[in-house]
Amino acid sequence: xKPGLAKRLRIYLGESDHYQGQPLYHWIVKxxxxxxxxxxxxxxGIEGFGATSRIHSARLLALSSDLPILxxxxxxxxYIEKILPFLQECLSGSLLTIEDVEVxxxxxGASK
Numbered sequence: 001x002k003p004g005l006a007k008r009l010r011i012y013l014g015e016s017d018h019y020q021g022q023p024l025y026h027w028i029v030k031x032x033x034x035x036x037x038x039x040x041x042x043x044x045g046i047e048g049f050g051a052t053s054r055i056h057s058a059r060l061l062a063l064s065s066d067l068p069i070l071x072x073x074x075x076x077x078x079y080i081e082k083i084l085p086f087l088q089e090c091l092s093g094s095l096l097t098i099e100d101v102e103v104x105x106x107x108x109g110a111s112k
Contacts, residue, residue, distance in 0.1 A: 001038040006103045007080045011071040011087065012095040015044070019090045027090060028071050028083075035082045038106065043070040074101060 017024040025042045032040040045068030073080065080098065087096060 001075055001079075001103060001106045003103050003105060006074055006101050007077050008099045008101045009073045009075075009080050009083070010095075010097045010099075011073075011091070012097075013069040013071065013091075014066040015069055016066040017069070017094070024090060025069050025071050028087070031086050032073055032083055035079070037073055037079050037083065038075040040071060040073045043072065044068070045070065074103065 011028060013024055015023070019027045029040045029042060048068035073083070
């Protein structure tokens with residue numbers, strides 16, 4: 001991916017969301033890699049709520065084991081469009097957003 005205009009896809013899930021017996025976020029990352037997307041990052045939230053308005057929290061006294069998960073992918077629009085059919089197949093009760101972003105720099109990092 002070259003610097004310039006791109007799209008940011010955000011997928012909001014719960015930690016308990018699974019697909020074919022594995023965490024759904026894992027499948028999304030695998031599919032993004034398989035389709036040649038620039039990259040994907042999974043973030044684990046410490047607290048949040050969604051459509052059900054039930055609060056999910058990592059606080060010690062909270063009973064939730066369904067913490068918020070955010071998968072974020074930045075790439076050009078044609079590449080983002082490649083993963084959308086898979087997401088339509090495997091997601092239920094999730095939130096997806098696509099936003100315009102400007103990529104200033106994208107290059108492979110040096111391993112240490």
